Amino acid sequence: MSKQPAKHFPVPTPETAPYWEACHNHQLLIQKCADCGKHQFYPRTVCSHCTGGTLEWAEASGRGEIVSYTIMHRAVSKAYAGGGVTVLALIRLEEDVQMMSNIIGCDPEQVCTGMSVEIIFEDWSDEISMPMFRPADQQ
Amino acid sequence: MLGALRGKVAIVGIGDTEVGIVPHMGATGLCVDAIRRALDDAGLAKTDLDGLVTCNSMADPYLYHAEMIAEYLQIFPRYCLGAGAGGGTSFTVLHHAASAIATGVCKTVVISMADSLRSGMTRERAMTAQSSTGHPQFESPYGPTVPALYGLIARAYMEAYGTTPEQLAAVAVNSRNHAQLNPLAQMREPITVEDVLASRMIADPLHLLDCSLVSDGGAAVVLTSAERAADMKQTPVYLLGAGEGHGHEHISQAHSLTTSAASESGKRAVEMAGLGPKDMDFAELYDCFTPVVLIELEDLGFCKKGEAGAFVEAGNLALDGSLPTNTHGGLLSHCHPGNPGSMFALTEAVQQLRHAAGDRQVKDAETALVHAQGGIMSSHCTLILGREPG
Ligand SMILES: [Zn+2]
Numbered sequence: 001m002s003k004q005p006a007k008h009f010p011v012p013t014p015e016t017a018p019y020w021e022a023c024h025n026h027q028l029l030i031q032k033c034a035d036c037g038k039h040q041f042y043p044r045t046v047c048s049h050c051t052g053g054t055l056e057w058a059e060a061s062g063r064g065e066i067v068s069y070t071i072m073h074r075a076v077s078k079a080y081a082g083g084g085v086t087v088l089a090l091i092r093l094e095e096d097v098q099m100m101s102n103i104i105g106c107d108p109e110q111v112c113t114g115m116s117v118e119i120i121f122e123d124w125s126d127e128i129s130m131p132m133f134r135p136a137d138q139q
Numbered sequence: 140m141l142g143a144l145r146g147k148v149a150i151v152g153i154g155d156t157e158v159g160i161v162p163h164m165g166a167t168g169l170c171v172d173a174i175r176r177a178l179d180d181a182g183l184a185k186t187d188l189d190g191l192v193t194c195n196s197m198a199d200p201y202l203y204h205a206e207m208i209a210e211y212l213q214i215f216p217r218y219c220l221g222a223g224a225g226g227g228t229s230f231t232v233l234h235h236a237a238s239a240i241a242t243g244v245c246k247t248v249v250i251s252m253a254d255s256l257r258s259g260m261t262r263e264r265a266m267t268a269q270s271s272t273g274h275p276q277f278e279s280p281y282g283p284t285v286p287a288l289y290g291l292i293a294r295a296y297m298e299a300y301g302t303t304p305e306q307l308a309a310v311a312v313n314s315r316n317h318a319q320l321n322p323l324a325q326m327r328e329p330i331t332v333e334d335v336l337a338s339r340m341i342a343d344p345l346h347l348l349d350c351s352l353v354s355d356g357g358a359a360v361v362l363t364s365a366e367r368a369a370d371m372k373q374t375p376v377y378l379l380g381a382g383e384g385h386g387h388e389h390i391s392q393a394h395s396l397t398t399s400a401a402s403e404s405g406k407r408a409v410e411m412a413g414l415g416p417k418d419m420d421f422a423e424l425y426d427c428f429t430p431v432v433l434i435e436l437e438d439l440g441f442c443k444k445g446e447a448g449a450f451v452e453a454g455n456l457a458l459d460g461s462l463p464t465n466t467h468g469g470l471l472s473h474c475h476p477g478n479p480g481s482m483f484a485l486t487e488a489v490q491q492l493r494h495a496a497g498d499r500q501v502k503d504a505e506t507a508l509v510h511a512q513g514g515i516m517s518s519h520c521t522l523i524l525g526r527e528p529g
Contacts, residue, residue, distance in 0.1 A: 010276040020276075042277045042392075068298075068396055070290030071343040072282070076270050077263055080282035088287045088342075090391055100278045100391040113298055130280060 007079045009128055016043045018057055023129045026121040030097060032058040041097035062119035063136060064093035071108045087111050091133055105134035145411055146528030148237040149368035149375035150360050152181025152249075153486040158356030158474035159325035162258040166196035166357075169253035171212055173359035173482075177249060181361045182372030188361075190218035190239060190248030192232045194478045197268040198259030208251065218245040225272065225513020226425060226470075228252070229482045230520035233362065234381040240364055247367070252479030253357020265353060269477065272514055274389040286350050286428065288390050288515045290342035293430040295396035297344060299445070302433065304344060306448030308335035310429040311348050311471050313456045318468025320458075320499035325352055325474045349429040351470035351480070358482035360489070365528050376492045379414065379506070380523035382407025390515040401438035401510060401519045408521035409440070413529070414506060416440040421491060421501045422462055423484035423509040426469040432456075435510055436464075439521065463501045466491060481511035485522075492526050 012020040019042075022029035030041050035052030039060075046053055069089035075081035087103040089111070103111050105120065116136040121129040154176025156169045164172065170193060178185060191214065193205045201207040205221035218239050222232045229252055236248040256265045266284060273279035273288065296302060312332055318324035330348060338347040368375035384400030384407070387393045409415055416439060424435045433447035441462060442450045450456075456464035467473045467487035470480045488507045490496045506525040512518060 008275070008279040008282070010280050012276070016276055042274070068291045068295040070287045070294060070345075071340075072284060072287045072290075073340045073342065074284060074286075076266055076282050076284045086282055088281055088283050088291065090291055090396075098391055100274075100281055100283070102281050113294065 007124065009124065015045050019043050020128065023121060023131055024127060026129060028060045028062050028119050028131055029057045030060045030095060031055040039095040039097050041099050061094045064091045064117060066090070066103070066111065066113050066115045066117060067092050067098065068113055069103065069111050089133065091117060101131060101133050103134065104132045110135070142411060144237055144241050144381060145379055145413070146377050147241045147365055148362055148378045149365050150378070150489050150524070151363050151368045151371045151373055151375055152177040152183060152361030153358070153489045154180055155323065155358045155483060155486050156253060156356050158323060158476070159354055160257050161255070161355040164255070164355070166199035166253055166255040166259055167208070167211065169255060169355065169357040170196070170208055170251050173253055173357040174212060174249050174251045177251070177359035177361050180373065183247070183361060185212060185214050188214055188247055188249050189216050190236060190245040191216045192220045192222060192236055192248060192250040194222050194228045194252045196254040197265070197477060198255040216245070218248060223478065225478055225518060226427060226480050227511040227513035227518045227520045228478050229485060230509065230511045230522050231383055231518065233360070233378070233485070233522065234383060234520060236362055237378050237381065240362060247361065247363040249359055249361050251357065251359035252482050254476040254479055255355045256353050256477050257355045259355065274391065278389055278391055284342060286345050287342040289428040289431065290345050291390060292396050292516060293344050293428065296430050296434060299397045300448070302448040304336055305332050306433070306452050307349055307429040308332040309451045310426065310432045311335050313451065314426060314465045314469040314471040316457065317466050317499055318472035321467050321473060324468040324472055325354055326468070326472045345428055351427045351475040352472070354474035354476045356474045356476045357479050358486050360482070360485055374493045374526065376489045376524050376526065377528045378522065379525045379529055380408035380412030382411065382521050384519040386517060388514055388517050393516065397434065398444070399434055399438050399512065399516045399519060401435050401512065401521065404519040404521040405439035405510070408508070408523050412523040414523060416508070418506055419462065419508045420504040421466060421507050422464045423466070423488050423507065424464055425481055425484070425511045426465055426471050427475065427480070429471070431512070431516065432464070434516070439508065439510060458499060458501060466496065466499050466501060478513070484509050484511065488524055492524060
């Protein structure tokens, strides 16, 4: 009965462990194919463009723009209901890969598609830091 | 080879369980009840079945679900498959089961799917189970609900084409109008566009009434060869076309938020059937959220890109419109027990094509297009059904 609702923590796998280790150090690493030179996200053991098997980890700029977003008025569970509404977004990074994240650090009503955003890490535990995004140039 | 399936297989039995809130039955019981009803409708005994296809339930899951249902019912099929591709599962397995019949792997297959999302699970467990469709590492940690994942699509679509909230709402109103003519529908109270817009915002721009229901229920269909179908109890409904399209699994990996793999599944089904969108007397389109119907109308060739909002607003989906759609009330108003949801679109299409749909009968319905998708606009399957084998 006293069980606290928990957020959904990512559990790293062999191909994603370097990504999560970098996040832990507040660094965004994504894969770059040694054969075709393109980036991909999420991490894989093969290049999703050319099926090449040599993938290098490259530090991403952490900047991108909002492709789409939704303001969630109902949280998926109590663990996510704490901070008012949540902005869920798809972000296209400068490296031309797309990822899901939350937009934080601004009034949800300010969020719009095409908005420039930059990464900011949220420490969830001793191992896991989550990449989040906020409006760019907001120091 | 595309034509090899056309007219070769027919739906000869259908069964819907009670739907909505059905606390006296669990998911397994509903699944078997649907089979019993479909066999009864077909005039068949369980010993006539040599194929079984099910999808797992969230409320009462089994590791090997189809085998479990076979055991429960004490049938011993030669073709036994538990499938899972979200809301599109029912149609993709029909496509596969039809292939199995056409190639002689088996003769008579029942497809049955049920779940008990309303009575068999707590609300929080049902929400968490459904949102496990998110990628476990790269989506779910951000807390998306299913409406939020579709909210991303809704926003992108509306901004791309200038679609209005009123046009989305018109989809929900159309379904509710039809549900009022369906005594089995879960939600039959009339609603207006204003009601939809005034309903609680769930995941902006999706209001509560833009979202489908959470239900208990199940349905089954019996398939057999066209030859065998000719002598059976019911007017056979023939499979004329089937096509699939699989674009992504997770929405963050989608190549487009506004055009889906329905464009591929629809093209494949139409090619097999040798019929086009204009030949369809009605449609049953997967309507887990209102904007999904608009995207499907376009990707399936009923409207040009960006024009579906105006098409719906003009009343084309009504029973007396140019393309009566979701004639039973759809997932928005009839019921939505999760993965089995599209089964009811199938049983409804069969009722319509048998000319047995009562007050909501589409006049002289000969040919229908039914479409389902699973995941987050991920896996699509289009079926074309008709009263004549082609
Ligand atoms: Zn490559």
